[in-house]
Amino acid sequence: MSLVSQLNNRKSNVISFFDEYQDSVGMAAVINLMRSKLPAKELSFSPKSDLVTSSYLGIMSDLLFRMIVGADSFNYLDTIAFQENIRFITQKWEAPLAIKTLQKICGNAFSNRHRFNRLLEGEIFKSLNGTEVAQTDLALQQSVLQKSEDHDYIFKLTTFSVVEAFFRSGKLPKIFTDNITNFLLSNGYIKEITIDHDYSPEKNEAIGCEPRKEYRHCHTKDRADRFLRENRLERVILESYLQFYDSLGGDNFAKELEFVIDNIKKSANDILAGFSLLVSNGRPRNAILVDGADFDVILDNGEKLILVDIKTIRRQITQKDIQQLVSYIFLLGEDDTHKPLTHAGFYYPLTGEFMYYDINSLIKTVLPKFRSVNSARNKFIVYCKRRKT
Structure with a gap:
């Protein structure tokens, strides 16, 4: 099963890893640190299915982020x-x-x-x-x-x-x-x-x-x-x-995307200024261990290399969102990024917020039993390789 499927399955290898090593107090602290602090805009219309419209709005927000922040470096063929x-x-x-x-x-x-x-x-x-x-x-x-x-x-x-x-x-x-x-x-x-x-x-x-x-x-x-x-x-x-x-939603759906475009534009000229798109919609080499996983983007400004999960959501992030982000960190290697990750976090297109955290501090807070990111990654990989039952 894929990473997302494993995170939704209480008996999966990935959840077994977090059940064994995750600190609940540390997890709550990270959720509070990286959650959106602004109220997300509600849909301005009532679609046939809020779930479906929101899902496709999320896919398009991911794409628009890559197109706007990546500018000429974005290649749709990739x-x-x-x-x-x-x-x-x-x-x-x-x-x-x-x-x-x-x-x-x-x-x-x-x-x-x-x-x-x-x-x-x-x-x-x-x-x-x-x-x-x-x-x-x-x-x-x-x-x-x-x-x-x-x-x-x-x-x-x-x-x-x-x-x-x-x-x-x-x-x-x-x-x-x-x-x-x-x-x-x-x-x-x-x-x-x-x-x-x-x-x-x-x-x-x-x-x-x-x-x-x-x-x-x-x-x-x-x-x-x-x-x-x-x-x-x-x-x-x-x-x-x-x-x-x-x-x-037709034209109403288009208006929602125009709102997202406006937020990303403002971010690109403000909190995302100086960042370039290093990797767009990548699939880590180790993704095969969880039968598939692909992250949204990695941003680089010369000093920070940030793994970014784009969240077009109206709810607050949960433990599962942090577990997914941490899993991406563990599945990624330098072969995927060509230099070490320094931070990871979320971009919220509905509010224009960018919340990220140093990955060493992130892992020590959520998984305090490990002395380093690499030691936690190695144990995570061991769990992922376990025989499926």
């Missing part, structure tokens, strides 16, 4: 959404086509860096001191047009979150699977045979997935190729994405 191989598909070709279609839209949005920079500029009809400028009818029309263009750009960019969620879960949101399946069933290309027994509520509900059925092909690949040539299935995929985006 992200999980564009590097991973498709590892789970129900049918032989329609899931790859869905991912390819969304990647194409997303790639075009990434390539249009000028449009993204315009989005970062915010409202164009503001005076230098931030007060509103009197708008003529023409200016108002131009302002409305830009806002429409901004939301259209965010609409296209959000395809990234669907692709990334697919590579993390192996599944597309239910609206995609329903529409694709209905299209194939109605055309006699597949027939329903069994229920998908691999569904995990904890893993899949947050990204809009539900238990799926398995299907058997009824026709040869020639018929599939004809669907592809006619772009019939691609149109179903595009319509599915439009429906899914509307279920996230």
Whole structure:
């Protein structure tokens, strides 16, 4: 099971390690130190599913942080959404086509860096001191047009979150699977045979997935190729994405992301000034020990090397969040960062706060039985290598 799954399983090797060595008083002190001190903005609308909308808002906030703070050093081709191989598909070709279609839209949005920079500029009809400028009818029309263009750009960019969620879960949101399946069933290309027994509520509900059925092909690949040539299935995929985006909140979802963009912009010019993106959305070499783990970013300002977990949450952090952060520290080695980590912490896009802590002090506070980070790391690795029961 992955790191996140292990942290949710009381009998896992990772939890066994923390149960054995964690100090509850020290953990409470670290939680208090690194928690958000400002109230997070609530959603300004009521989405179809608060869980799903919040999850995708989190994925997009991670991406926007990397794009804004990383600036020209950010390369979308290095992200999980564009590097991973498709590892789970129900049918032989329609899931790859869905991912390819969304990647194409997303790639075009990434390539249009000028449009993204315009989005970062915010409202164009503001005076230098931030007060509103009197708008003529023409200016108002131009302002409305830009806002429409901004939301259209965010609409296209959000395809990234669907692709990334697919590579993390192996599944597309239910609206995609329903529409694709209905299209194939109605055309006699597949027939329903069994229920998908691999569904995990904890893993899949947050990204809009539900238990799926398995299907058997009824026709040869020639018929599939004809669907592809006619772009019939691609149109179903595009319509599915439009429906899914509307279920996230549509323009209201875009407004939430504009708020996040504004916070990250301010942070980049203030508390994050001088930092560069050393590693973006990395997967430690030791991640294999927990069947998968990927952290958000590592920031470097020449003096500090900070592992950052981006938390787009409205709740306060918990013990599990600190355990996840500490696990990332232990799974990372100098092969992953090229120089030693010095700090670790959280960035909160909904409040613009950046809370981090020296990792030597962090480990000594949470895991006081160990004399050093390395000794704690070595024991953590031993636990991770234990035979699964």
